[in-house]
Amino acid sequence: MRIKRATPMDAPRCVELVEARRLEYQAYEPVFWKKAPGSVASTLPWFEQLFSDSRNVSLVAVEDEVVVGFVIAREFPTPPVYDPGGATALIDDFCVASKSRWLDVGAALLREAKSELKNRAYAQVVVVGARQDAAKMAFLSQTDLSLASTWWTGALQP
Incomplete structure (x- = not known):
């Protein structure tokens, strides 16, 4: 497995x-988490x-020329009432090809993403x-990350 920068050519598999x-x-x-109609059509240009x-x-993590996982980290505004000591990066889209691949593919992707973010002076x-995933x-509980927040949700429409 190798980790490389994602390109628009990787977007369809991601x-x-x-x-x-x-x-x-x-x-x-x-x-x-309700999937929107047309989510594929809107996600492809977004990922590109x-x-x-x-x-x-x-x-992306690649094995035998097939993407088996990916991670996207983007700058995310830190609320002005908090001061983590620098910029915050959000990893929202972070997927592996199967649940059994978190410990190898997921770990490699997260390690490389964190290294790159650190090099860019993110805090x-x-x-x-x-x-429920x-x-x-x-x-994630086996990494050096900590659980910092939870969100509770409920529908307001019948």
């Missing part, structure tokens, strides 16, 4: 991976744009995941 995750997350929380923007840290990274949560 969209496949994120769409699978969206279906899984939708089952966990059908309102908050993110992968083309050098301000982002966008990486902290925030990684998003669904509480047991494999990803187990992986």
